[in-house]
Amino acid sequence: MEPSGPLPPEIYWRRRWLAIGAAVVALILVVWIVSALRGGGDDPSADAAAASSSLTSTTSATATGTAAPSDGAGSGGGGGGASGSASASASGTAAAAPAPGQCPDSSLAIKVSADKSTYPAGQEPEFGIVITNIGNTACDRDLGAGMQQVLVYTLDGQKRLWSNVDCYPNSTPDPRTLAPGEQAAFTVKWSGATSAPGCTAPRDPVGAGAYTVVGQLGNLRSSPEPFNLS
Structure with a gap:
């Protein structure tokens, strides 16, 4: 796990952290795209708000x-x-x-x-x-x-x-x-x-x-x- 090579160790560690960060960002982006394609939008709280609005309008x-x-x-x-x-x-x-x-x-x-x-x-x-x-x-x-x-x-x-x-x-x-x-x-x-x-x-x-x-x-x-x- 210890970096080795002609460059100082901190340079190798910085490269590893940058690679890990890029992988995490890519994973989050993939999850978001999959969720959007599946059509999210069935928000129970939004439905409840709509029902409340329709009841209020009758008064x-x-x-x-x-x-x-x-x-x-x-x-x-x-x-x-x-x-x-x-x-x-x-x-x-x-x-x-x-x-x-x-x-x-x-x-x-x-x-x-x-x-x-x-x-x-x-x-x-x-x-x-x-x-x-x-x-x-x-x-x-x-x-x-x-x-x-x-x-x-x-x-x-x-x-x-x-x-x-x-x-x-x-x-x-x-x-x-x-x-x-x-x-x-x-x-x-x-x-x-x-x-x-x-x-x-x-x-x-x-x-x-x-x-x-x-x-x-x-x-x-x-x-x-x-x-x-x-």
Whole structure:
């Protein structure tokens, strides 16, 4: 390993280090070229950032849409509304899946809210449903009354009290094309009485207390929103 020759040893050592350095640089260059040719670019952090951006953009979108039929609005009570075949109860029927070619649940978000925090006795609660395209491309989806569902539960979420599809199902289609971040809004009124799938049980008035409302489109469910009956 000791250098030998007519020149001083430090010259031979310097030549060895230069050769080693050149070899290391060449190896790094080869690795970089191979990585580039294999098409790197599948950056999980970049994908996560894009998803976050698409979610943030929905907050500034303007809600559009038409009012859906409502339980007790001009019908003398009952359970119509932005109805659908999906059931959110633990023992309910299977949710309606989107038709082939329509945007999947994963590209949509649904939010439901009550127009008041507390309703006095005799006043019908009104619920607003907002469906948002959180994807990055325009999306076609049937948002008709037959594809939506609004459900009322006890505050703990353990007991299903009412669904707008139980007694007055509605299959009228309402195809929409939603641009990224665009929203469609609907409203449903509740008469304040209980219901069961197929309207097979007596409809009893719901007493004063705290409850939650949930919206559903296909298999997509909103977070529960609390409200009160006094």
